[in-house]
Amino acid sequence: MKVPEKILSGLKKEKSIFIAAHINPDGxxxxxxxxxxxxxxxxxxxxxxYSRDPVPAIYSFLPGYERISSDPRSMLKHRPVMVLLDCNSPERAAVEKYGFKSSIVIDHHETEKDFGDIKWIDPGAAATGLMVFYLLKALGVGITKEIATNLYTAISTDTGTFRYSNTSAEVLKVSAELVEAGAPPNLIAEQIYETWDRKRFRLLVIALNTLEIRKGIAITHITKEMFRRTGTKPADTENFSNLPRMIESVKISAVFRETGRDMWKVSLRSKGASNVARIAEFFDGGGHKNAAGFSIKGDLKSARSALLKVAGNLNMNKR
Amino acid sequence: MKVPEKILSGLKKEKSIFIAAHINPDGxxxxxxxxxxxxxxxxxxxxxxYSRDPVPAIYSFLPGYERISSDPRSMLKHRPVMVLLDCNSPERAAVEKYGFKSSIVIDHHETEKDFGDIKWIDPGAAATGLMVFYLLKALGVGITKEIATNLYTAISTDTGTFRYSNTSAEVLKVSAELVEAGAPPNLIAEQIYETWDRKRFRLLVIALNTLEIRKGIAITHITKEMFRRTGTKPADTENFSNLPRMIESVKISAVFRETGRDMWKVSLRSKGASNVARIAEFFDGGGHKNAAGFSIKGDLKSARSALLKVAGNLNMNKR
Structure with a gap:
């Protein structure tokens, strides 16, 4: 992977750098x-x-976790350059109301927005963490154990720990180098996959009880009432859409999460060749081939029907 | 990893080679x-x-699958040398009654038996597939797409696809090379983890609805009525006990399966240091540190109480 020269020079000349993660930040x-x-x-x-949203507890093991802040005022005084990571519009990171000297975008999502003074968007990259790995190499930064742990977690998150179709020889080689630099593969996997709290697991089971499969699309939903009943938050639903993929006949898994009255956020995961980004784009959402999302208005029944119709029209439920 | 010279010379001089997998063969x-x-x-x-036992359907995608046979008579006429793979006693592969010219053992298990004319046992190797990779390199064999797919599956199986503590930089590097040679990481992961049938998944959700956690022990149960309702069989519950391990506070997961009137089979899985074999032995069952089982009579309530009491006495629910 080649790091654009303008990204390197753009970062090198800056003194104050504001790094923004997207809302509902992931690993x-x-x-x-x-x-x-x-x-x-x-x-x-x-x-x-910067992260507007609280960091999910499962990521509290990340080195430097305690420095993530949702209050940027102290930094904004220095008029920093803003680096938008793993997304490519200021709204996705909830920074549109802040003033920056300039902006740099580093992202691997397919749906590109017209934003950024300097842009490096590579939809072929398995993870933004992989792009940052090459960026650090190009900057001549040594990979410490802490950096390795953060980047290995980033790559693990977006490749399903090497189970998704974006897992390549390159991804495995870089990950090997990160393990050599001190990233602990099994501890990271345990943190990501085996540290669910009880109420989150309870919410998962409640959501799985709503499972219906139509034409290869597994649909589950989570209502505000379910969050209340279990004492959970929207961030607790991360990866819920992965589980129904265990079923052989399921090509796409969709989780509908109630965000307001007749408003839903839909998280999509695909197995194999289905490109769920194309479905999400139809609804003005975004993402990548195997993981995407969008928002939709309407009651659950009509929202579900709309998804099934679009997926059917796009022939998305075939392999 | 260094391949012993005697293994290379031992194989090179032979013409007919009988390769035996262990009973209940895995990936x-x-x-x-x-x-x-x-x-x-x-x-x-x-x-x-050779495999005495039928190959689980999830492995039917392995290149060469159709040649695995449980009837060795045609080959035995040639008086072959026997290569014992992923085990180190003839009983584990159910070949003790057959006559061979000599024997070669290639294994990574810790409990070594006194068997084999030539032995290569490396408990430090993450998988027997990893040892075979180095063996093929040493023999000067080109890694075809088919060989790569078989070895990547072998390594995936024994490392939980890079999630267990045996995942090292070396494991990732070799896997990267296998992907370069044509192994498809996501298709292999899909075959191993995402080929559940719908009714089996439905049974899992029904079982998870019964989840209760007491002192670090997650207990779920499956009744005969649940099997009937979902059209499933006892064999469909394999690995059910793994799922509640996702919960951070869970040290042991126990699945109670009804086998008759007031009769239960209990499957135990542990996380970290808890040794569930000790619990199973108390009830005249058996198994290994992280996976064991036993049978118990009584109604569900008293059977559960008995387990909790024994685990508490053995201090098993601590890490």
Whole structure:
């Protein structure tokens, strides 16, 4: 992977760098952000890692986790450059109301927005963490154990720990190098997959009880009432859409999460060749081939029907 | 990893080679066996791949699957040398009653038996498939797409696809090379993890609805009525006990399966340090540290109480 020269020069000349993860941050956004922050600080720069939303507890093991902040005022005084990570519009990171000197976008999502003074968008990259790995190499930053742990977590998150179709020889080679640099593969996997709290697991089981499969599409839903009943939050639903993929006949898994009255956020995961980004784009959402999402208005029944219709029209439920 | 010279010379001088996988063969035994067979045939040797037990359907995608046989008579006439893979006693492969010219053992298990004319046992190897990879390299065999797929499956099986503590930089590097040679990571993961049938998944959800956690022990149960309702069989519950391990507070997961009137079979899985074999032994059952089982009489309530009491007395629910 070739790092654009303008990204390197764009970062090198800056002193204050504001790194923004997208809303509802995942392991790729957070791991990439923390790794980049540590690397830039080792080069004498001042950095700030911003996430509007609270970081899911499962990522609290990430080195540097405690520095992630939702209050950027102290940093904004320095008029920093903003690096948008793992997304490519300021709205996706909830930073549109802040003023920055300029902006740099580093992302691997397919749906590209017209934003960014300097852009590096590579939909072929398995994870933003992988792009940051090459960026750090090009900047001549040594991969510490902390950086390695953050980047390995980023890559693990977006490749399903090497189970998704974006797992390539390159992904495995870089991951091997990160393990050599000190990333602990099994501890990271345990943190990501085996540290669910009880109420989150209870919510999962409740959601799985709503499972219906129509034409290869598994649909589950989570209502606000379910969150209340279990004492859980929207962030607790991360990866819920993965589980129904265990079923052989399921090509796409969709989780409908109630966000307001007759408003739903839909998280899509695909197995094999189905490109769920195309479905999400139809609904003005985005994502990548195997993981995408969108918002939709309407009651659950009509929202579900709309998804099934679009998937059918796009022939998405075939392999 | 260094391949012992005696293994190389031992194989090179033979013409007929009988390769035996262990009983209840898994992806490591099968993938290693099929890869070795193809490699040796490319060197002009005649090979036979033996498994006493039927190969689980999830492994039917392995290249060469159709040649695995439980009837060795045709081959035994040639008085072959026997290569024991992923185990180290003839009983584990159910070949003790057959006559061989000599025997070669290639295994990574810790409990070593006094068997084998030539032995290569490396408990530090993550998988027998990894040892076979180095063996093929040392023999100068090119890694075909078929060999790569078999070896990648072998390594995936024994490392939980890079999630267990035996996942090392070396494991990832070799896997990267296998992907370069044509192994498809996501298709292999899909075959191993995402080929559940719908009714089996439905039974899982019904079982998870019964989940209760007491002192770090997750208990679920499956009644005969649940089997009837979902059209499933006891064999469909394999690995059900793994799922509640996702919960951080869970140290042990126990699945109670009704086998008759007031009769239960209990399957135990542990996370970390808990040794469930000790619990199973108390009830005249058996197994290993992280996976064991036993049978118990009584109604569900008293059977559960008995388990909790024994686990508490053995201090098993602590880590």
């Amino acid at each position: 790729d956004a957070l791991g990439a952000a923390l790794a980049l922050a540590e690397a830039l600080e080792s080069k004498g720069k001042e950095t700030f890692v | 490591d035994a099968l993938g290693a066996a099929l890869a070795l067979a193809e490699a040796l045939e490319s060197k002009g040797k005649e090979t036979f791949v």
